[in-house]
Amino acid sequence: MSVLVFIDHSEGHVKKASLEALSYGAALAGQLGTTAEGIILGTVTEDLAALGKYGVKKIHQLAQESLNHLDAQVYARIIAEAAVATGANVLIFSNNLSGKAVAPRVAVRLKAGLVSGAVALPNISNGFVVKKNVFSGKAFANISLNSPIKIVSLNPNAFAPKAGEGQAAVAALSIQAGTAKVKVVSATQATGQVPLTEAEIVVSGGRGLKGPENWGMIEELAKLLGAATACSRPVADAHWRPHNEHVGQTGIAIAPNLYIAIGISGAIQHLAGVNRSKVIAVINKDPEAPFFKAADYGIVGDAFEVVPKLIQAVKKLKGIA
Amino acid sequence: MLTLNSFGIMKILVCISKTPDTTAKIAFTQNNTKFATDGVQWIINPYDEWYALVRAIELKEKDPSTVIHLITVGAADAEPIIRKALALGGDEAIRVNADSHDSFYIASQIAAIAKDGNYDLIFTGKETIDYNGSSIGGMVAELLDLPYISLATKFDLGGTTATVVREIEGGEETDSVSLPVVVSCQKGVAEQRIPNMKGIMSARTKPLKVVEPAAVEPLTNVVSFELPPAKAGVKLVPADNPEELIRLLHEEAKAF
Numbered sequence A: 001m002s003v004l005v006f007i008d009h010s011e012g013h014v015k016k017a018s019l020e021a022l023s024y025g026a027a028l029a030g031q032l033g034t035t036a037e038g039i040i041l042g043t044v045t046e047d048l049a050a051l052g053k054y055g056v057k058k059i060h061q062l063a064q065e066s067l068n069h070l071d072a073q074v075y076a077r078i079i080a081e082a083a084v085a086t087g088a089n090v091l092i093f094s095n096n097l098s099g100k101a102v103a104p105r106v107a108v109r110l111k112a113g114l115v116s117g118a119v120a121l122p123n124i125s126n127g128f129v130v131k132k133n134v135f136s137g138k139a140f141a142n143i144s145l146n147s148p149i150k151i152v153s154l155n156p157n158a159f160a161p162k163a164g165e166g167q168a169a170v171a172a173l174s175i176q177a178g179t180a181k182v183k184v185v186s187a188t189q190a191t192g193q194v195p196l197t198e199a200e201i202v203v204s205g206g207r208g209l210k211g212p213e214n215w216g217m218i219e220e221l222a223k224l225l226g227a228a229t230a231c232s233r234p235v236a237d238a239h240w241r242p243h244n245e246h247v248g249q250t251g252i253a254i255a256p257n258l259y260i261a262i263g264i265s266g267a268i269q270h271l272a273g274v275n276r277s278k279v280i281a282v283i284n285k286d287p288e289a290p291f292f293k294a295a296d297y298g299i300v301g302d303a304f305e306v307v308p309k310l311i312q313a314v315k316k317l318k319g320i321a
Numbered sequence B: 001m002l003t004l005n006s007f008g009i010m011k012i013l014v015c016i017s018k019t020p021d022t023t024a025k026i027a028f029t030q031n032n033t034k035f036a037t038d039g040v041q042w043i044i045n046p047y048d049e050w051y052a053l054v055r056a057i058e059l060k061e062k063d064p065s066t067v068i069h070l071i072t073v074g075a076a077d078a079e080p081i082i083r084k085a086l087a088l089g090g091d092e093a094i095r096v097n098a099d100s101h102d103s104f105y106i107a108s109q110i111a112a113i114a115k116d117g118n119y120d121l122i123f124t125g126k127e128t129i130d131y132n133g134s135s136i137g138g139m140v141a142e143l144l145d146l147p148y149i150s151l152a153t154k155f156d157l158g159g160t161t162a163t164v165v166r167e168i169e170g171g172e173e174t175d176s177v178s179l180p181v182v183v184s185c186q187k188g189v190a191e192q193r194i195p196n197m198k199g200i201m202s203a204r205t206k207p208l209k210v211v212e213p214a215a216v217e218p219l220t221n222v223v224s225f226e227l228p229p230a231k232a233g234v235k236l237v238p239a240d241n242p243e244e245l246i247r248l249l250h251e252e253a254k255a256f
């Protein structure tokens, strides 16, 4: 019996979402009275043993460069084999793009119940019940996993990583990697930007900003706050901003610590993607904008006057200029 | 295992789910164990409709010999939705006559149909907007031992090879894969369409086959639902003093 946590990485680094998954796995192992271990496929530049500080005792690695591109089929087979070999009865993934590609396949291989989008530790007082996000952030469901092996895919930003002390033992997996049926032709990483789903702060703009030429102040505010940028659907549809910034019911769902919405009306479909944000601040010139009902803080005002002043205020706070 | 169908005709299976409208009021009954369906409008899950189905239709427009089957796992009340999908396009539909259980149950039903259907392509939407599972495509692929490309933003076919752009953590990847393959579709794959009168009329006579479900045990079940706690209300800051908002976010909300 143990908890096995899938460690996702790109460009040589372990993803922040995986640190959350490691901490979650360790906390769950504590509840269950067992130990948590990690599994990583491919190679990273950082010291894996140091991940022990998130509470995992051992990390299983299959250190082959060919695995640095995640292939769902190849990954699923290795992870399922490793789960059986290590006697894992709970597997933890981050419900990020990698987790969404791999976890369902692993679930089938292990005949394991899967909860994707978990937002809290399981309740094990009576079975194994996990709270997950449903109806696009408008509700939660408590899901009971009834299979001997269980898989929990944790929503990014739902569980804060907890670093303590400790080193993990790193052990090499002896499993054949196998060859992928999918050939990767090319891959591009948006470097230097904070990935939207991992961002702790998101600055988002809507149609109220009038046109793509006005996004300079959004980007500047985001940069000062170490935030990612996002937008409403019509903004992406009009190609003012790239599609991968579109948040909402039909875009990306996010749950940052702070969501700053500028010139966005707050339509129900938009809110569905951002309503799990811990704090929402809204800047809109219309006092009747529905977004104010979902907000914690707000300014009724013209974005073109307010945002430059916000930028100055952040600069002052951070001691810049 | 699926093999490429030998007739030289492209066969596509599109998975269609029925979901509450995006503006539906989310509430629960029976001691918070059931979704309150009173007054709820039902729609085709937007990802299934706008991206998966429309892309399949586009492929058929390029190569009219292409055959499109739609599949839904659901009770009889899913039929208006599947007819709506047929009005957009597609040749025939299959309804697996079962109340929907968990993702594994649904994926197993789809795989059971697909196994004998000689499909070259199986399309799903990125996720359903009610359960937000994002797992049917991957499960179907594993059940059929097929490659799975998740969260595609572009899909092109050249003969029996698909070129797919998909979203990966922090970027995108272009993949090349031989058919058959399972692909989950999101924004970028196609543009939303409105059904026309001709489509609506012809949908009425397109075959809709009802099949009984395979015996499958779900692995999970819903114990209860909850609504998020209500917000305390917005604290407004005067527009002539935006510094105060930064102060509040910093000192009170401790957001940075």
Ligand SMILES: Cc1cc2nc3c(=O)[nH]c(=O)nc-3n(C[C@H](O)[C@H](O)[C@H](O)COP(=O)(O)OP(=O)(O)OC[C@H]3O[C@@H](n4cnc5c(N)ncnc54)[C@H](O)[C@@H]3O)c2cc1C
Residues within 6 Å of the ligand: A205, A206, A207, A208, A209, A231, A232, A233, A234, A235, A246, A247, A248, A249, A250, A251, A262, A263, A264, A265, A266, A267, A268, A269, A270, A273, A283, A284, A285, A286, A289, A301, A302, A303, A304, B022, B046
């Ligand atoms: C099935 C379906 C799915 C959808 N999915 C999504 C989704 O995923 N994400 C999404 O965002 N939308 C989605 N929508 C669209 C959604 O209903 C809204 O139309 C959209 O969110 C509106 O975008 P907006 O707020 O940017 O624009 P608008 O509604 O046009 O609002 C602009 C706002 O800017 C304010 N404003 C104007 N000028 C200024 C100024 N100078 N300073 C400050 N404020 C100003 C206005 O008061 C207004 O509130 C969906 C719709 C449907 C039907």
